[in-house]
Amino acid sequence: QSALTQPASVSGSPGQSITISCTGTSSDVGGYNYVSWYQQHPGKAPKLIIYEVSNRPSGVPDRFSGSRSGNTASLTISGLQAEDEADYYCSSYTSSSTPYVFGTGTRVTVL
């Protein structure tokens, strides 16, 4: 099972909105609602910020939102803040022999 495809880097200025894409297939992203997003700051463990495509865990700011169109899921960060500078990973359940896969990861830089 290949990793889901994400852009290597995305950048934006404070207050702007950015979107990170996560492209898979109908066997993973497009076929199941089990798409999650994680934020990881350097040297820290990942943190869950979106689950089941568009749900936010309690405590996660509503600046973070998730969506999906076909085989591509997206994470949008609105009103970008300095503390949003981190790596972001999508993940999905898959129908392949190995049932779980992460995305390649995206480095978000706040200019």
Added chain:
Amino acid sequence: EVQLVESGGGLVKPGGSLRLSCAASGFTFSSYTMNWVRQAPGKGLEWVSTITSSSSYIYYADSVKGRFTISRDNAKNSLYLQMNSLRAEDTAVYYCARAIIEMTYDYWGQGTLVTVSS
């Protein structure tokens, strides 16, 4: 407070073995599917293995199948990863993580570093 604390990492020679442990507290461990995820230095996250609450179902990534064994002891609130025939490419920080639903990990440990080198 939910806590996951990994231990057992270290330096091991290629072909060697290591057993990782994850001590869980602050929740009913026996009710949750548990997972191991790793991250090679400077690289992305890689799902490694999953074990359901009663150990009924176990899954492995192709990269570790046949070499790694996941297990749990619900009486001890502990998760394990037995790693055999280790290779240089297994060098990574290994995280244990609790799953609330498929591929949704709401709590993670701090990670333990495994280095495979001669």
